[in-house]
Structure formats: structure tokens, C-alpha cells
Amino acid sequence: MKIIVTGGGTGGHIYPALALAKKVMEQHPDGEVLYIGSDKGLEADIVPRAGFKFEAIEISGFKRSLSLENMKTIIRFLKGVSASKKLIRDFGADAVIGTGGYVCGPVVYAAAKLGVPTMIHEQNVIPGLTNKFLSRYADRIAVSFSSSAQYFSTDKVVLTGNPRASEVAKADPQQGRASLDLRTNRKMVLVVGGSRGARAINEAFLEAVPVLANQKDLHFVYVTGEVHYENVVAKLKKGGEIPSNVSIYPFIYNMPEVLAATDLIINRAGASFLAEITSLGIPSILVPSPYVTNNHQEKNARWLEDNGAATVLLEKDLTANTLVESIEQIIQDPIKWRAMGEAAKSLGEPLSVEKLYGELKELIGH
Structure with a gap:
């Protein structure tokens, strides 16, 4: 063939x-x-x-x-x-x-x-x-x-x-954690703006870092996108040392394994990404891009939200405060976190x- x-x-x-x-x-x-x-x-x-x-x-x-x-x-x-x-x-x-x-x-x-x-x-x-x-x-x-x-x-x-769902569904979470050198049992929150990064997500997360640094039971893996990486690192270092519970990457090539190790994800709402997180049953905070044809990302995101699998934050409503609040509402409520994961899993197609x-x-x- x-x-x-x-x-x-x-x-x-x-x-x-x-x-x-x-x-x-x-x-x-x-x-x-x-x-x-x-x-x-x-x-x-x-x-x-x-x-x-x-x-x-x-x-x-x-x-x-x-x-x-x-x-x-x-x-x-x-x-x-x-x-x-x-x-x-x-x-x-x-x-x-x-x-x-x-x-x-x-x-x-x-x-x-x-x-x-x-x-x-x-x-x-x-x-x-x-x-x-x-x-x-x-x-x-x-x-x-x-x-x-x-x-x-x-x-x-x-x-x-x-088809991306099938590949991700078989990924090994232990390989994901090992590749990120995460040696604790803290819950992992993955923050990523798609393959090229998203300025709005980067800016909100940067502003939220001082608050999130105090959440020692969580580890944040922050994927900036290649084009934003150096600027993001420079801004973080201006405020002092990068917090020990924050890891920063420009891009992740073994995303299936990293996703398999993820407990909560913050991202855009591209269709392939949604296929990935539903195949694994990951609760999500979705920030749909307002710059795509026919506003299809918001339609994708609302589909998950309507089924109890995600929280949607429109870019116009995205701030450090709304981001932190959304994270806390999910991750600090084990019943809600588990229910969102089960809802996401029910929508998957492995x-x-x-x-x-x-x-x-x-x-x-x-």
C-alpha cells in the first residue's frame, strides 16, 4: 500500500x-x-x-x-x-x-x-x-x-x-510525567494555546502566576508556543524566580503522553484537540479563538460545555481573575472534577x- x-x-x-x-x-x-x-x-x-x-x-x-x-x-x-x-x-x-x-x-x-x-x-x-x-x-x-x-x-x-483520538487514547501517563520530570503526585494543569500559542491565554496566565504559585498541590505545565516563548520567560523572570510549581515549554512533541498525565487543561477549542481530551476524559477550560472562520471554535467548545465536560471562557471575558476562579471551581471540587472527566470521556471516540x-x-x- x-x-x-x-x-x-x-x-x-x-x-x-x-x-x-x-x-x-x-x-x-x-x-x-x-x-x-x-x-x-x-x-x-x-x-x-x-x-x-x-x-x-x-x-x-x-x-x-x-x-x-x-x-x-x-x-x-x-x-x-x-x-x-x-x-x-x-x-x-x-x-x-x-x-x-x-x-x-x-x-x-x-x-x-x-x-x-x-x-x-x-x-x-x-x-x-x-x-x-x-x-x-x-x-x-x-x-x-x-x-x-x-x-x-x-x-x-x-x-x-x-483519528487523533485513537492515538491519544493509548498514551502512557507515566511516560508523560517522566518526560516533564514531574516526580510528585500533585495534580497537573496543562496550559496551552494550540500549536502556535495564543497571546490572550499567555497574558492571562502570566498575570495569574503569582496567585497560582501558592497552590502547592498543583503543578502547571505552561506551553507558550514557539513565537511567544522568549517573551513569556523574560516577563516571568522580571518578577523574580519562576515558581517551582510552573514548568514552561515552547512546544511539546510528545503531546499524547503529556495529555494522558493531565488532570485539567486550559486551551483553545480546535476540533482535533477536543477529540484528544474527550478520548482521555480530561476536564477543560476552553477559550475559543474568535479569529476563526464561522466562529467554529466556540461551537466546538459549547458542545463540550453543554454536555458538562468543560467550562467556556470567551476571550473577551478572559482575565487572570476569571482564569484562577475557573481553575479553583473545578480542581478544588473533586466531585465536579470527576463528573466533568466522566462527561468528557462519554463524548470520546477511541x-x-x-x-x-x-x-x-x-x-x-x-
């Missing part, structure tokens, strides 16, 4: 693609997987670290207004299609799977034009622009939420869940990668 996977820009597109790639290699040790992405996206770093062959094409996303840059994007798309056709032919792909992000546009489109079986995977309730475009050409459309089906041709849609792999096998007749 020779499979091309593509998708990028953020971890929410990359990790589901890698979960499927790992499943393919697990089932076909003599098979091959090629990942096509952009050298400007996170995939250029994450994919080679995961041990997969990586090829880059040049592509950019459309602006939401008429501009000269959009004309350049069209030219890059056409060049990307040409480059993708060559990569697909040379590799001899049995199928091409796209998981979102503008980089998968020319790759999946090129495969469809070459007659290679294609599938796209949509992580969010409301599909992104690239997948809406590709839905006209893909042979199969896998979705994480049943309510996404209304946006696509129903005869192509299959409900699989998010067999999602098996379902997606099954659709892939059926697509190519294996």
Missing part, C-alpha cells in the same frame, strides 16, 4: 494525518507513506520528526477580500497542482488523503484529476474553505461530527470521528482511526 497524506498549517490538520499514516504502516509494514505539505507550516518540522518522508510544495491561502495577493495565490495553486501531479506519479500512490489546510488543496485536486482515489477528512463541525472546495472532487468525505454531513454531498459522507483506515481500505479495494 502506497499512500499520500497531506494537510498542514496547524497541528489540528497535521496530527490526524499522522495518526492515519501510522495506522497504515502498522497494518502494512512493507507499505509506504509520503506526506506532502508546505515548508512554511508546522508540518515541515513535525512530520520528519515522526519518521515519515516529507515533500513540500509552495502554496498560500486566499485572502477574504479582492487583492493582488489572491491572483498570486491562484498562480501558486496551479503550480502546486503541477508539482503535486509529478509527486503522485513518481510515488505511485494508491490513494491520497487530505486533512485540511490550504496545502492539501492542490494535492487532492491533482490526485482527482489523475484518477487516483481520494478522501478528505473534516475535523470541525463547520467545514473549512479548502475541504468545501475539495468535496466536489474527492471520492469520499470523512467527518468527525454527524452534523457536518449537511455541508457535503450525502452520498460521499462517512462518519469516522477524528476507534476513530480504525474507522478511517477501514474507509481507506474500501476506497482502494484492499
Whole structure:
């Protein structure tokens, strides 16, 4: 089996693609997987670290207004299609799977034009622009939420869940704690703003650190995002030594193991992330990004909140005080903390990668 996977820009597109790639290699040790992405996206770093062959094409996303840059994007798309056709032919792909992000546009489109079986995977309730475009050409459309089906041709849609959930569900919490050098039994609170970080979460958490430093029964693992790391560390050190119950990282590469060791998480509300925490049953404080298309992160977050699995703090309401209050209301109430975890677990779909792999096998007749 020779499979091309593509998708990028953020971890929410990359990790589901890698979960499927790992499943393919697990089932076909003599098979091959090629990942096509952009050298400007996170995939250029994450994919080679995961041990997969990586090829880059040049592509950019459309602006939401008429501009000269959009004309350049069209030219890059056409060049990307040409480059993708060559990569697909040379590799001899049995199928091409796209998981979102503008980089998968020319790759999946090129495969469809070459007659290679294609599938796209949509992580969010409301599909992104690239997948809406590709839905006209893909042979199969896998979705994480049943309510996404209304946006696509129903005869192509299959409900699989998010494949990242399966990978995270098997993670070892002891490995997670060991990788962070956590040698106590204190509850761990993971603070992260997504694969690129979130300024609003960083600022609120920074302001809250003096108060949280007094909560010696908790350990805070604070993932700033690469772009914010040096600035955050400098600001913390201005106030003196970094508290002993706070660990700071620019990025975490073994996120499944770290998530498995987490007792409470503060994060954005991307769909892949929600698949991860529900597969493990982690209570959460969600701060949906207000800068995404169709406000889909708030819709994702409200789904968990309505089911008793999360507390939602809109960015406009996020302060050090509201953050500390939300943490204390959950972590200092064992009954509420346990109930939120059980609610999150009930929403999880641990067999999602098996379902997606099954659709892939059926697509190519294996």
C-alpha cells in the first residue's frame, strides 16, 4: 500500500494525518507513506520528526477580500497542482488523503484529476474553505461530527470521528510525567494555546502566576508556543524566580503522553484537540479563538460545555481573575472534577482511526 497524506498549517490538520499514516504502516509494514505539505507550516518540522518522508510544495491561502495577493495565490495553486501531479506519479500512490489546510488543496485536486482515489477528512463541525472546495472532487468525505454531513454531498459522507483520538487514547501517563520530570503526585494543569500559542491565554496566565504559585498541590505545565516563548520567560523572570510549581515549554512533541498525565487543561477549542481530551476524559477550560472562520471554535467548545465536560471562557471575558476562579471551581471540587472527566470521556471516540483506515481500505479495494 502506497499512500499520500497531506494537510498542514496547524497541528489540528497535521496530527490526524499522522495518526492515519501510522495506522497504515502498522497494518502494512512493507507499505509506504509520503506526506506532502508546505515548508512554511508546522508540518515541515513535525512530520520528519515522526519518521515519515516529507515533500513540500509552495502554496498560500486566499485572502477574504479582492487583492493582488489572491491572483498570486491562484498562480501558486496551479503550480502546486503541477508539482503535486509529478509527486503522485513518481510515488505511485494508491490513494491520497487530505486533512485540511490550504496545502492539501492542490494535492487532492491533482490526485482527482489523475484518477487516483481520494478522501478528505473534516475535523470541525463547520467545514473549512479548502475541504468545501475539495468535496466536489474527492471520492469520499470523512467527518468527525454527524452534523457536518449537511455541508457535503450525502452520498460521499462517512462518519469516522477524528483519528487523533485513537492515538491519544493509548498514551502512557507515566511516560508523560517522566518526560516533564514531574516526580510528585500533585495534580497537573496543562496550559496551552494550540500549536502556535495564543497571546490572550499567555497574558492571562502570566498575570495569574503569582496567585497560582501558592497552590502547592498543583503543578502547571505552561506551553507558550514557539513565537511567544522568549517573551513569556523574560516577563516571568522580571518578577523574580519562576515558581517551582510552573514548568514552561515552547512546544511539546510528545503531546499524547503529556495529555494522558493531565488532570485539567486550559486551551483553545480546535476540533482535533477536543477529540484528544474527550478520548482521555480530561476536564477543560476552553477559550475559543474568535479569529476563526464561522466562529467554529466556540461551537466546538459549547458542545463540550453543554454536555458538562468543560467550562467556556470567551476571550473577551478572559482575565487572570476569571482564569484562577475557573481553575479553583473545578480542581478544588473533586466531585465536579470527576463528573466533568466522566462527561468528557462519554463524548470520546477511541476507534476513530480504525474507522478511517477501514474507509481507506474500501476506497482502494484492499
